Amino acid sequence: MTAPSTSVTIRRATSADTVRLVSVLVEAFFDGPVADWLVPDHDDRRAVYHRYFALALRHGLDHGHVDTTTDRSAVAIWYPRHEPAPSAPPEHQAALEAATGRYAPKFTLLEAMFDAFHPREPHHYLAYVAVSPDQQSRGIGAALLGSYHRRLDALGLPAYLEASSMRNRRLYLRLGYRAGPPLVLPTSGPMIWRMWRGPAGAAGPAAFPITEPQPRRRAR
Numbered sequence: 285m286t287a288p289s290t291s292v293t294i295r296r297a298t299s300a301d302t303v304r305l306v307s308v309l310v311e312a313f314f315d316g317p318v319a320d321w322l323v324p325d326h327d328d329r330r331a332v333y334h335r336y337f338a339l340a341l342r343h344g345l346d347h348g349h350v351d352t353t354t355d356r357s358a359v360a361i362w363y364p365r366h367e368p369a370p371s372a373p374p375e376h377q378a379a380l381e382a383a384t385g386r387y388a389p390k391f392t393l394l395e396a397m398f399d400a401f402h403p404r405e406p407h408h409y410l411a412y413v414a415v416s417p418d419q420q421s422r423g424i425g426a427a428l429l430g431s432y433h434r435r436l437d438a439l440g441l442p443a444y445l446e447a448s449s450m451r452n453r454r455l456y457l458r459l460g461y462r463a464g465p466p467l468v469l470p471t472s473g474p475m476i477w478r479m480w481r482g483p484a485g486a487a488g489p490a491a492f493p494i495t496e497p498q499p500r501r502r503a504r
């Protein structure tokens with residue numbers, strides 16, 4: 285278990301930090317079951333992850349709150365969600381497909397599953413947290429999140445995240461999170477694309493209708 289780091293100084297990131305922080309995200313997320321599922325080919329993974337995390341960081345800087353440390357060894361991308369997020373604009377899907385190429389279906393599925401099961405109550409969403417692999421397990425991640433949690437505590441707001449392994453789940457439990465029902469990423473079945481054609485005469489392509497996952501009813 286890591287002793288909490290007292291020497292970590294945290295500041296808000298800016299676009300001047302982009303190159304370094306994209307690299308931290310790529311290296312921190314490079315290994316593990318989610319990376320193996322998203323981009324099984326190791327030769328492709330680094331290039332795809334660079335483009336994907338550049339997009340994610342840009343989005344965080346423009347629309348969320350990005351924290352880093354003074355040495356830029358860590359990054360956390362947060363989004364205030366005071367009301368349910370609007371569906372992603374079509375430009376986002378185009379940018380995602382451009383960044384991830386032939387792996388786009390898995391990235392799209394991941395984002396869709398995360399969106400579908402996102403809590404609707406006001407909260408702040410931790411989309412990504414990463415510490416440079418050579419700096420991990422020294423208390424930096426806990427310090428980075430702790431600083432943001434203190435602000436949320438002062439505002440009386442909850443936080444939400446998706447933990448991608450039992451190991452980092454343990455960290456979040458220590459930081460005061462409670463685990464909810466997990467999601468399982470489909471690994472071997474084919475993907476089914478739900479399609480929608482809008483009414484005749486509409487000016488442009490119709491948006492896909494909003495649907496909610498239905499809770500399963502228990503048999504009485």
Ligand SMILES: CC(C)(COP(=O)(O)OP(=O)(O)OC[C@H]1O[C@@H](n2cnc3c(N)ncnc32)[C@H](O)[C@@H]1OP(=O)(O)O)[C@@H](O)C(=O)NCCC(=O)NCCS
Pocket residue numbers: 285286312313413414415416419420421422423424425426427446447448449451452453454455456
């Ligand atoms: C998860 C992460 C942000 C934690 O930051 P950190 O500075 O290493 O963490 P701290 O030193 O504050 O706390 C240590 C705890 O973090 C977690 N942790 C540390 N290294 C980890 C790693 N490579 N992968 C997953 N969790 C890790 C563990 O719970 C660890 O406690 P343990 O040693 O008792 O198992 C960082 O390890 C990381 O970037 N991991 C890879 C990317 C990732 O999994 N991000 C989170 C996605 S939900």
